[in-house]
Amino acid sequence: EGMIAAMLAILDPGDEVIVFEPFYENYGPDSILTGSTPRYVTLHEPDWSIDPDELRRAVTPRTRGIVVNSPHNPTGKVFDRSELELIADLCREHDLVAFTDEIYEHILYAGEHIPLATLPGMAERTVAVNSMSKTYSVTGWRVGWVIASPELSAGIRKTHDFLTVGAAAPLQQAGAVALAFPDAYYAKLAEDYRVRRDTLVPALEAAGFRVFRPDGAYYVMTDITPLTRDDDVTFARRLILDPGVATVPGSSFYSRPELGRTKVRFAFPKRAETLAAAADRLLKLAPTPA
């Protein structure tokens, strides 16, 4: 809601917006609903790095914005300072607005979360989108916030008023309470997810997946080629039936589905016993020693 309100306020039909892929699936459709065109730039495994030349080549005279999601869904990548500086340089050079989705900012296992708006010259050209969903484990509430300069936020406020008028009042009140939680709350949140990650990652490795270890968020992207010649959708369906574990096919995170055909994404916001049961089931996939 924050992202689409910001894009509707800032992008015009005919504009272009850069979206990294794999992506959280809303950004492209959000852009299309504004009449603008998403331009996809691939993050390269194993560390989901940006190729600076590919990024620069994606900028055209019509480019107006870029979406940056860190920590990242679906890969768990946390963009480091040099990557954010590359993006900031491009924004300053071409007068772009950065739409940052920082919803996983507190679910971090390595590195640090650097808000793009804190880089020189970026505060006035960044729209930071955030939410209660992940930080306070209330994913169905759909309550969040957007931080932007007065110039940018004036349009976003008006647009939002015409979209939903406002978020449900009792949920906003709960949000105000949550935002005052002490630092210890956030430390425990990250630690609890770290334990879950450190349960699932070795279990996936033992089962035979090639694992892209996440530094943040609560997803694990995996390469399925050591286990199967099936494509991602066929393999994901098979996993649901036997051994009974649900994943998301990798192709759903790409504009060009072929880029995700050898991948599936696991999510680990689950109870310890559920993850332990999944680990047991996945072991059934492990190739038996000759």
Ligand SMILES: Cc1ncc(COP(=O)(O)O)c(C=O)c1O
């Ligand atoms: C990167 C990202 N942004 C936004 C959302 C949704 O946010 P909200 O729950 O505030 O609608 C999700 C949920 O999966 C997400 O992964």
